[in-house]
Amino acid sequence: MSFLGLGGPPDDDGVEKTPEEKAAEEKQKRQRLIAARLVVAGVGLTFLVVGFVDFITKSH
Known part of the structure; x- marks a missing residue:
């Protein structure tokens, strides 16, 4: 796994995700x-204050 989970291959194991799972992933990405x-x-x-x-x- 890469740093912060960025840039690596998706961990889907070739299984299609449901729309709810995709929506939850998008929400997590936005957060x-x-x-x-x-x-x-x-x-x-x-830095500005200092x-x-x-x-x-x-x-x-």
Whole structure:
């Protein structure tokens, strides 16, 4: 299995999935994408805040 389950072959063993299973997988993909975006946004916001505080404290 690849890191975070990305890029690997599907684990379907050649069995056709029901529409409910496909919908559940799509929902899980969307949730992972949203979670990843939130992590990136949080890291970016942290860098902005730290940079701003550093700028303010060094200017005085």
